[in-house]
């Protein structure tokens with residue numbers, strides 16, 4: 001019989017959701033380990049645009065929806081963490097931009113103007129001063145400054161992993177994956193891990209799946225009858241060029257469309273060259289287009305914004321990526337973070353990077369409702385470092401953005 005290791009919680013998946021939860025659980029005194037199959041952040045998290053939304057994007061549906069209400073508190077909650085005074089310490093996370101801007105083209109309609117000034121979206125939305133907007137937009141209609149801001153996802157993932165080296169483990173080493181199986185006795189599971197150097201039985205009081213698209217396969221492996229998952233695809237575009245000015249902007253289409261025509265965020269590649277990362281409607285509708293066609297459409301959109309000379313010098317790339325979510329009627333975007341619990345497993349989805357704090361609240365509440373308090377791991381306790389290292393000899397690497 002292989003040796004046994006007992007802990008309170010095993011988290012699967014080291015994206016922002018799993019790592020945020022690890023921080024909350026560890027701070028509350030839960031004995032927790034996190035297992036990552038690939039690189040930390042390597043699912044959706046490193047590829048997110050990093051926008052901590054304040055709800056206006058969702059209010060663009062024309063009504064102050066459930067989604068906009070759920071997300072409205074997020075900027076202040078994240079800002080506290082980044083200032084070092086929040087529920088977790090994100091003082092090592094870099095802000096890419098303290099604000100996100102919104103431009104509705106040169107002919108701002110009266111309806112849109114009234115909407116932006118309305119009570120529902122008034123919290124912190126103001127007309128931006130000329131100085132703060134990129135040169136190519138000056139004199140081309142009103143630009144609004146939103147309460148949303150933008151984080152650098154690379155430094156966010158590092159900040160979340162900081163101080164948890166003894167809790168985060170890579171599944172597999174040197175390209176060989178460990179074999180993981182869930183063995184069930186009644187409503188309880190035990191994880192059997194077979195590594196290159198040995199094997200281990202891991203008993204946890206709760207297994208929490210924060211594996212994004214991997215939640216589906218993990219749920220099957222664990223023998224769950226729920227949850228139902230959905231994937232909503234995007235075809236993002238990145239543009240690299242030395243002359244690209246820093247831009248954090250929603251470009252609205254005509255009317256009160258729910259999705260901005262284009263959402264632009266600025267980043268830097270490994271050689272410190274500016275990168276524009278393009279999402280919004282371009283990425284949603286782009287899934288129907290071949291890469292070449294998607295790049296043509298993106299180029300035509302940018303041609304409306306920038307002089308030709310800048311466009312000639314750019315390097316273009318596409319990224320096909322799915323948003324992993326719980327199934328929602330009609331395949332629509334779910335309004336809020338949510339979880340699904342079955343026996344000793346919790347399957348968790350933040351739905352948005354911005355909503356990860358809400359997801360962590362839901363999990364913490366669920367644990368307490370189930371009578372799972374911190375520090376009560378039962379069973380034989382073995383030496384963590386030795387036993388875990390025999391099956392998990394390595395820490396996962398950090399993911400890098402696709403344009404690198």
Ligand SMILES: Cc1cc2nc3c(=O)[nH]c(=O)nc-3n(C[C@H](O)[C@H](O)[C@H](O)COP(=O)(O)OP(=O)(O)OC[C@H]3O[C@@H](n4cnc5c(N)ncnc54)[C@H](O)[C@@H]3O)c2cc1C
Pocket residue numbers: 012013014015016017018035036037038039040041042043044045046047048049050051052053171210211212213214215218234236279321322323324348349350351352353354355
């Ligand atoms: C292109 C794009 C842009 C986005 N932009 C924004 C934005 O600007 N603002 C915003 O709020 N939201 C944004 N989102 C949504 C946001 O990125 C996601 O909601 C969030 O990152 C999900 O985090 P996660 O940790 O749940 O999942 P992921 O980041 O996908 O992490 C899952 C992790 O689990 C690991 N894993 C998978 N299977 C297993 C397994 N069997 N065992 C162990 N580990 C496993 C994966 O390797 C991965 O590291 C964007 C999403 C996309 C795709």
